[in-house]
Amino acid sequence: MNALQSLPTSAAIVNGLSVDVEDWFQVGAFEDVIERDQWGALDDRVERNVNAILDLFDEAGASATFFTLGWVAERHGGLLREIAARGHEVASHGWDHERVFRMDRASFGADIERTRKTIEDCCGVRVIGYRAPSFSIDQRTPWAFQELAAQGYLYSSSVAPVAHDHYGWAEAPRFAFNPLPWHDLVELPVTTAEFRGRRLAAGGGGFFRVLPYAFSRWAIRQVNRSEGRPAIFYFHPWEIDPGQPRVAGAPIRSRLRHYTNLERMAGKLRQLIDEFAWGRIDVIAHREAARLAAEKAARPEARRA
Numbered sequence: 001m002n003a004l005q006s007l008p009t010s011a012a013i014v015n016g017l018s019v020d021v022e023d024w025f026q027v028g029a030f031e032d033v034i035e036r037d038q039w040g041a042l043d044d045r046v047e048r049n050v051n052a053i054l055d056l057f058d059e060a061g062a063s064a065t066f067f068t069l070g071w072v073a074e075r076h077g078g079l080l081r082e083i084a085a086r087g088h089e090v091a092s093h094g095w096d097h098e099r100v101f102r103m104d105r106a107s108f109g110a111d112i113e114r115t116r117k118t119i120e121d122c123c124g125v126r127v128i129g130y131r132a133p134s135f136s137i138d139q140r141t142p143w144a145f146q147e148l149a150a151q152g153y154l155y156s157s158s159v160a161p162v163a164h165d166h167y168g169w170a171e172a173p174r175f176a177f178n179p180l181p182w183h184d185l186v187e188l189p190v191t192t193a194e195f196r197g198r199r200l201a202a203g204g205g206g207f208f209r210v211l212p213y214a215f216s217r218w219a220i221r222q223v224n225r226s227e228g229r230p231a232i233f234y235f236h237p238w239e240i241d242p243g244q245p246r247v248a249g250a251p252i253r254s255r256l257r258h259y260t261n262l263e264r265m266a267g268k269l270r271q272l273i274d275e276f277a278w279g280r281i282d283v284i285a286h287r288e289a290a291r292l293a294a295e296k297a298a299r300p301e302a303r304r305a
C-alpha cells in the first residue's frame with residue numbers, strides 16, 4: 001500500500017471498478033414478479049457472463065472488485081476462485097439481494113456473516129468489503145455501519161448520495177467518509193456528478209447503459225480533474241447478456257431500464273476501461289482511509305493557525 005500511496009499526484013487518478021455479481025432474475029426490478037424460491041429453477045447465466053467480463057478485464061489490463069451474492073457463491077465456488085486467481089477482489093453483496101432497509105440489525109448481521117463465511121470458505125480470501133443490494137444503506141439504517149464494523153469489514157460501498165425512485169440517500173456525502181466517528185470503517189459512495197447545483201447519478205448501472213457514453217466520460221472527468229477524486233463505478237453481469245430470458249409481467253419502466261442497450265454494453269465498457277485508470281475497490285478504500293486519517297490529524301492544527 002505504501003508504494004501505491006506515494007504515487008506522484010500528477011499520475012492519473014485510479015478509479016474503482018466493480019461488478020455486482022447477481023443473475024438476471026435477482027435484480028430489484030423483478031422482485032415482485034420472480035419469487036426467491038423460483039431462482040434455483042431458472043436459466044443460470046451468471047458463470048458465462050462473469051467469464052466474459054474476466055476476459056474483457058484481462059484484455060484491458062484492469063482489476064476490479066466483484067461484490068458477490070452469497071446465493072451465487074454457494075453454487076459457483078469455482079467461479080469465485082477463478083475471479084480471485086485472476087487478481088480481482090471478491091467481496092460481499094449480501095446473501096439474496098434483500099435490501100438493508102427491509103431488515104433489522106439482527107437479520108442484517110446474520111445475512112452479512114453467512115455471506116462472508118461462504119465466500120471465504122470457497123476461495124480462501126478474507127472478505128473486507130460490502131455493497132448493499134440496490135444501495136440500500138441510508139438514513140433508515142443507522143445500525144448497518146455499526147454491524148459492518150463489528151464484523152470486521154473495513155469498507156462499504158453501499159450509499160447512492162442522490163435522489164432516485166428506488167434508492168438513494170440524497171443528504172449523504174458524495175465522496176469517501178467515515179460513517180462512525182469512533183471507527184476507521186470507510187464508506188465509498190457510488191459516483192455522482194454535480195451539474196448546476198444538482199447531483200446526477202453517474203456511477204454506472206442503468207444510467208451508464210441507457211445514456212450516451214459522452215455523459216459518463218464528462219462525469220468521470222469532472223470528478224477526476226475538477227474535484228481530484230476517484231470515481232466509483234459498477235455494473236452487472238446480466239448487462240452484457242442480450243440473450244437473457246425476457247421477464248413478462250414486470251412494470252414497463254423496469255423492463256425498459258433492464259433491457260435497453262444490452263447489446264452495446266460490452267463495447268461501451270471497453271471504451272470506459274481504456275479511457276480511464278481502474279483498480280480494485282479495496283485499493284481505493286485503503287487510499288481514501290489514509291486520506292481521511294490525514295485530514296482528521298490536520299484538523300486541530302488548522303484550528304490553531
Ligand SMILES: [Zn+2]
Pocket residue numbers: 020022093097133134
Ligand atoms: Zn445488486
